[in-house]
Amino acid sequence: MPVQPDDVLYTAVATAENGRDGRVATDDGRLDVVVNPPRELGGSGDGTNPEQLFAAGFSACFQSALGVVARREKADVSGSTVTARVGLGKAEDGGFGLRVELTASIPGLDREAALQLVKKAHQVCPYSRATEGNIEVVLEVV
Structure with missing residues (x-):
């Protein structure tokens, strides 16, 4: 909505x-x-690019959403990180599109508990909600 x-x-x-x-x-x-x-x-690579800026925003927003979910669940996510990899490529319709991989590291939790928090954060994060149905977002926990 x-x-x-x-x-x-x-x-x-x-x-x-x-x-x-x-x-x-x-x-x-x-x-x-x-x-x-x-x-x-084919560029110079001397500056940043829109994909890097999107990755920075998405990872920061998702990290905050993870914190919100963790507080609700009374889980400790201190020391956690979220890395966003934003890929630009050709879409099926001949245009260009994005693909995102979000990788969370939550040292204090076992993998399954961490994955459940990450899935819940994906439902809360405004970037995740904005990309839903438009961009493939793959969630990973390491």
């Missing part, structure tokens, strides 16, 4: 210049980065 305008708690604003080979900055100046296509896509 979409968020209604009156229910928005925070809005991030970023502006891109020259797309994948330019610059992206937020309106508050906290993020201002050069973006370039990676070498694998």
Whole structure:
């Protein structure tokens, strides 16, 4: 279910210049980065790229969702990490698409308990909810 305008708690604003080979900055100046296509896509690789920025946002958001779920379940996830791998590739329709792998490491829990928390976090995380049905997201626990 979409968020209604009156229910928005925070809005991030970023502006891109020259797309994948330019610059992206937020309106508050906290993020201002050069973006370039990676070498694998024929670019210079000198800057960051949209997939890295998406991976950073998704992993941070998912880590927070994991914490929310852990508090509800009275589970200890201290020392945990979440790594997002965002792949860009050709889609079946001839365009391009994304694929995401989220890998969680939760040292204090056995693998099955950790996997259950990760699955619950996937239901809570706004990035997970936004990608549902659009992007394949693979969940892993190490």
